[in-house]
Amino acid sequence: MTNWEKKYSYFRKRPKPKQMRKKILREVAIEQINNLLTKADHLIKTDFKLAQKYVEQARKIQMRTRVSLPNYWKKRICRHCKTLLKPGVNCKVRLSSTNRVVSIKCNICGQYNRFPYYKHKKR
Ligand SMILES: [Zn+2]
Numbered sequence: 061m062t063n064w065e066k067k068y069s070y071f072r073k074r075p076k077p078k079q080m081r082k083k084i085l086r087e088v089a090i091e092q093i094n095n096l097l098t099k100a101d102h103l104i105k106t107d108f109k110l111a112q113k114y115v116e117q118a119r120k121i122q123m124r125t126r127v128s129l130p131n132y133w134k135k136r137i138c139r140h141c142k143t144l145l146k147p148g149v150n151c152k153v154r155l156s157s158t159n160r161v162v163s164i165k166c167n168i169c170g171q172y173n174r175f176p177y178y179k180h181k182k183r
Contacts, residue, residue, distance in 0.1 A: 089125040093118045097133050097144070104146050115144045141169040 100114035119142065122129055129137070136145055145151040145164060152165040155177075164173045 085125060086127055089121050089127045090130065092121055093127070093133070094130065096121075097136070100144050101136075101146065104144055105149055108150075111144060115142065135164070135173075135175055138166040138169065138171070139173050140171040141166065143168050145173075 096114045096118040100111040100118075103114070104111040115137065137143070138145055143150065143166065145166060147153050150167045152167070154163050154165070156163055160178065161174045161176055165171075166173065
């Protein structure tokens with residue numbers, strides 16, 4: 061066994077470092093996003109500007125690391141103006157039975173965010 065081969069076999073046995081790094085980065089990013097958005101959620105009633113700053117930071121992390129937002133937070137951020145929505149503070153939540161949709165009206169830009177809901181399937 062030459063010296064070069066020894067080195068090569070050593071590297072083959074270890075987990076692929078780049079993929080590992082990516083995985084860890086993703087986990088850390090999601091954790092940070094969750095922390096920032098929960099902070100913003102607590103602050104939004106008293107200090108709207110600071111809360112909005114936290115949301116922007118979370119979005120920047122999300123875009124930089126190319127992580128998709130956790131499902132819970134996807135519905136809490138206005139699609140049009142990117143503010144954090146809190147029912148009773150800056151948005152209205154209604155159900156429409158005709159379209160089978162949860163419509164959330166943002167009071168800041170006045171636009172609607174719609175998410176479908178489905179009835180139970182008949183068996
Ligand atoms: Zn909006």
